[in-house]
Amino acid sequence: MKTYTETLYDAYGQEFRVDKLYFENKTEHQHLVIFENAKFGRVMALDGIIQTTQADEFIYHEMLSHVPVLAHGKVKHVLIVGGGDGGMLREVCKHKTVEHITQVEIDDQVIDMCKQYLPEHSAGAYDDPRVNIVIDDGAHFVNTTDLRFDVIISDSTDPIGPGGALFTSDFYADCKKCLNPGGILVTQNGVAYMQLDEVVTTNKRLQSHYKDHTFYSAAVPTYIGGIMTFAWGSDDEKARSLPLETVKHRYNAAKIKTRYYNPAIHLASFALPQYILEAIENQTWTD
Ligand code: SAM
Numbered sequence: 055m056k057t058y059t060e061t062l063y064d065a066y067g068q069e070f071r072v073d074k075l076y077f078e079n080k081t082e083h084q085h086l087v088i089f090e091n092a093k094f095g096r097v098m099a100l101d102g103i104i105q106t107t108q109a110d111e112f113i114y115h116e117m118l119s120h121v122p123v124l125a126h127g128k129v130k131h132v133l134i135v136g137g138g139d140g141g142m143l144r145e146v147c148k149h150k151t152v153e154h155i156t157q158v159e160i161d162d163q164v165i166d167m168c169k170q171y172l173p174e175h176s177a178g179a180y181d182d183p184r185v186n187i188v189i190d191d192g193a194h195f196v197n198t199t200d201l202r203f204d205v206i207i208s209d210s211t212d213p214i215g216p217g218g219a220l221f222t223s224d225f226y227a228d229c230k231k232c233l234n235p236g237g238i239l240v241t242q243n244g245v246a247y248m249q250l251d252e253v254v255t256t257n258k259r260l261q262s263h264y265k266d267h268t269f270y271s272a273a274v275p276t277y278i279g280g281i282m283t284f285a286w287g288s289d290d291e292k293a294r295s296l297p298l299e300t301v302k303h304r305y306n307a308a309k310i311k312t313r314y315y316n317p318a319i320h321l322a323s324f325a326l327p328q329y330i331l332e333a334i335e336n337q338t339w340t341d
Contacts, residue, residue, distance in 0.1 A: 058089060060278070061102035062212065063248060068104070068278050070097060075128030076171045081163040081215050088171045094276060096172055098139060100164070101215050108137045110275045111175060114242075116315040117272040117323065118284055119145035122205045122238040123152070124304045124320065125293045130154065133232065135192035135220060136242075137209035140176025146207070147179045148310040156203075157193040158188045160216050187235040193219035204234050208241035213252065221252070223259040226287065230263045231255035239287040243269060246330050248279035256285045257334045266291040269330070270323040272314070283330070284323075294324060 055078070058070045074090035085099045091097050095108030106114070119142055120199050123129045129149065134157040146155055148288060159165055165187070168175055179185065192208070205227050211217035219225060220241070229239045244252040246269075253269060260267035264287035271281040286294065301317035 055089070055124060058087065058091075058097070060099070060104050066248075066279075068276070070094065075183065076297070077167050079163070082163050083161045084164075084211070086161075086167060088167060091335075095171060097276075098164075098168060098172060098271065100211055103212055103214070104276050105211065106141060106172070106175065107276050108172065108174065108210065111139070111141045111313075113272055113314040114274045114282065115141040115145045116244065116312050117270075117319075118142060118209060118240055120305075120310070120312065120315045121270060121284070121320050121323065122207065122240045122286075123149055124301060124317075126238055126327075127293075127304055128236075131201070131203045131205075131234070132156070133158065133196075133203040133206045135195070135206065135208045135210060136160075136217075137207070139168040139172055140165070140179055142207055142209045143179040143182075144175065145242065146175045147182045147184070149308055152184065154184050154186070155182070156188060156201065157184045158190050158192045160189070160191050162189045182190055191216065192221070193225050193228070196232050196281055199232060202233065202234045202235050202237075203232055206233060206237070206239045208239070208295060210242055212244065212249075221256065221259075223262065227263050228261050230287070233288075236290045236293070237288065238290075238293060239264070239285070241285040243283045243285040244281040245277050246271065246281055246283045246327075250330070250333055252301070253283055253330060254333050254337055258337060259283060260287045263287065265289045266294060268294065268324065269326060271326065272319075272323060281327075285287065286324075298320075
């Protein structure tokens with residue numbers, strides 16, 4: 055394999071030179087490939103879609119973990135849905151006040167191969183005594199578990215294949231059922247310019263279950279096409295509009311090292327471009 059071309063979009067895509075192929079296989083659920091690229095380091099893709107790279111994973115993992123955890127302020131129990139590369143688990147484990155982390159991943163081969171070929175993603179987090187790994191469909195888990203969480207992070211693939219179940223109204227309703235009072239749901243919700251329909255659809259689905267629902271964003275280079283949106287659902291409207299001083303205090307108290315996240319970015323990330331606001335407002339989008 056000399057190059058790897060992402061096939062997420064019909065008329066547009068990105069191509070990586072494959073400097074070394076580490077793993078390629080069809081697992082029980084999806085096609086998994088891990089390769090080396092001179093610019094982005096080790097790259098993992100599932101079903102033709104880039105999932106994570108050594109070079110820029112910190113942006114996505116820091117923003118989808120520290121924003122909800124520090125906004126909440128008293129997180130003890132966290133659920134990660136998906137996240138097989140281990141990067142989200144690594145970032146949540148940095149919070150020493152978190153008492154228990156459950157990660158529900160559908161494909162154990164993703165966990166195994168990322169432990170082997172992308173070890174800095176999990177960086178030993180799978181051995182953290184607070185962590186419990188469940189191999190299951192995340193939609194089935196939230197529908198059937200009696201466990202309750204303060205933050206739920208849906209770190210899923212795109213709504214294609216097994217990931218589709220994690221973008222439904224039922225999934226958002228079941229996550230709500232699994233949240234403690236004041237709990238927060240955040241999800242990977244696509245690159246807005248390229249997948250604006252996902253923003254509009256998720257907004258419609260969240261609004262019937264969460265008093266406060268919106269999006270925040272960050273630009274992750276290998277999620278091509280501009281800012282990636284993260285969906286936010288909570289019944290505690292205050293959690294999203296904390297004063298900067300409060301976020302700074304919590305960040306400093308957590309004593310965590312970050313390379314992208316900081317309190318100013320935390321608050322600024324909730325500011326959305328006009329085209330997204332209008333699409334949400336009018337519940338329409340143009341392809
Ligand atoms: N950062 C990536 C992104 O933004 O697309 C996501 C990375 S992570 C590797 C996505 C994980 O979701 C994969 O490990 C995949 O196996 C898992 N996954 C997909 N559908 C799932 C489901 N229904 N239940 C649990 N895990 C699922």
